[in-house]
Amino acid sequence: MTGTLITAEVDFDAQGKQTGYLRVPHSVHRSAYGWLPVPITVIHNGDGPTLVAMAGSHGDEYEGQIAISGLASSLEPEQLRGRLILLPMLNFPAAQAGLRTSPIDDSNLNRLFPGDPKGSPSEMIAHYVEEVIMPMADYAIDLHSGGSSLFYPPTLLRGLGKGGDEAATLKRMQEALDLPFAWVFTSGGGRDSTARTAMGAANRKGVVNVMAELGGAGVVTPDILKRTTRGLHRLLHALEMLPDYRPDPMQGTRELHARGSVYAYRDGVFEPLKTIGDDVVEAETVGLIHHPDTPLQAPDEITSPYAGMILCQRAMAPVKRGDAVYQIAADARET
Numbered sequence: 001m002t003g004t005l006i007t008a009e010v011d012f013d014a015q016g017k018q019t020g021y022l023r024v025p026h027s028v029h030r031s032a033y034g035w036l037p038v039p040i041t042v043i044h045n046g047d048g049p050t051l052v053a054m055a056g057s058h059g060d061e062y063e064g065q066i067a068i069s070g071l072a073s074s075l076e077p078e079q080l081r082g083r084l085i086l087l088p089m090l091n092f093p094a095a096q097a098g099l100r101t102s103p104i105d106d107s108n109l110n111r112l113f114p115g116d117p118k119g120s121p122s123e124m125i126a127h128y129v130e131e132v133i134m135p136m137a138d139y140a141i142d143l144h145s146g147g148s149s150l151f152y153p154p155t156l157l158r159g160l161g162k163g164g165d166e167a168a169t170l171k172r173m174q175e176a177l178d179l180p181f182a183w184v185f186t187s188g189g190g191r192d193s194t195a196r197t198a199m200g201a202a203n204r205k206g207v208v209n210v211m212a213e214l215g216g217a218g219v220v221t222p223d224i225l226k227r228t229t230r231g232l233h234r235l236l237h238a239l240e241m242l243p244d245y246r247p248d249p250m251q252g253t254r255e256l257h258a259r260g261s262v263y264a265y266r267d268g269v270f271e272p273l274k275t276i277g278d279d280v281v282e283a284e285t286v287g288l289i290h291h292p293d294t295p296l297q298a299p300d301e302i303t304s305p306y307a308g309m310i311l312c313q314r315a316m317a318p319v320k321r322g323d324a325v326y327q328i329a330a331d332a333r334e335t
């Protein structure tokens with residue numbers, strides 16, 4: 001027994017398409033016996049693998065929420081082999097509010113795993129994913145974006161895999177998603193993972209999994225949404241779950257290793273001097289922090305501690321000391 005207090009309106013073993021809610025108990029002033037509705041769809045047709053596709057762990061990241069909802073409405077059981085578990089708004093209160101963190105418990109779901117079955121709503125959801133959902137899964141994909149504060153080009157995130165089979169499967173999933181960039185982690189993963197993310201939860205349960213960063217800035221980018229939907233269909237096909245789908249030709253993925261983030265050290269207004277895809281050299285000036293509150297004060301220069309390519313960029317102009325303004329990555333073969 002997992003000890004979860006969350007109940008599912010869907011039967012994970014039933015065949016066909018079902019949709020409903022995970023009921024997260026939440027007793028409050030206006031609703032003594034109430035629950036928070038986390039939307040879920042299960043599409044199940046006979047033998048085959050189980051894929052879990054999640055989005056909305058951070059509520060201000062939208063392409064994944066739309067693309068996964070699109071699969072729920074467009075796919076019919078006859079098209080599928082195996083079982084697809086779709087969770088488009090995993091931290092429902094955060095997604096409903098359009099916020100990274102849940103307004104109910106101020107929690108960042110993707111830093112809470114393995115969660116707590118008797119904890120706050122976000123902790124209960126994390127625990128449910130780790131102890132109920134992941135043990136059913138063979139594969140998982142968790143869709144993110146840069147949220148309100150950052151912007152990423154479509155980027156797959158994956159580990160190297162423990163052992164030959166997992167490494168080959170992860171590469172196959174990367175090629176299926178066919179996003180322009182892949183951020184490949186050089187450490188972590190496996191069943192002894194201590195990561196507090198959904199990726200950590202999947203790894204601890206032996207689920208072969210990837211995640212993706214898809215845009216950001218608190219908006220939906222139509223090209224990135226198309227790329228996301230295409231990638232999910234291609235992934236299902238590559239996992240032999242969508243046999244009649246005909247994937248279009250692969251466009252190719254540039255594999256990167258993250259070098260680190262560049263941070264603001266002063267409060268002010270951030271002016272980027274570089275953009276996503278630009279190359280930078282170590283100690284290069286990559287941005288300015290302006291001080292319009294002090295008219296004659298010169299702007300501060302932000303320099304990059306790393307050489308590499310700008311993978312992600314801050315989407316908000318106001319900065320405080322400690323805010324990340326860029327993430328730098330380098331080609332995998334060069335690190």
Ligand SMILES: [Zn+2]
Pocket residue numbers: 057058061110143144145147
């Ligand atoms: Zn996120």
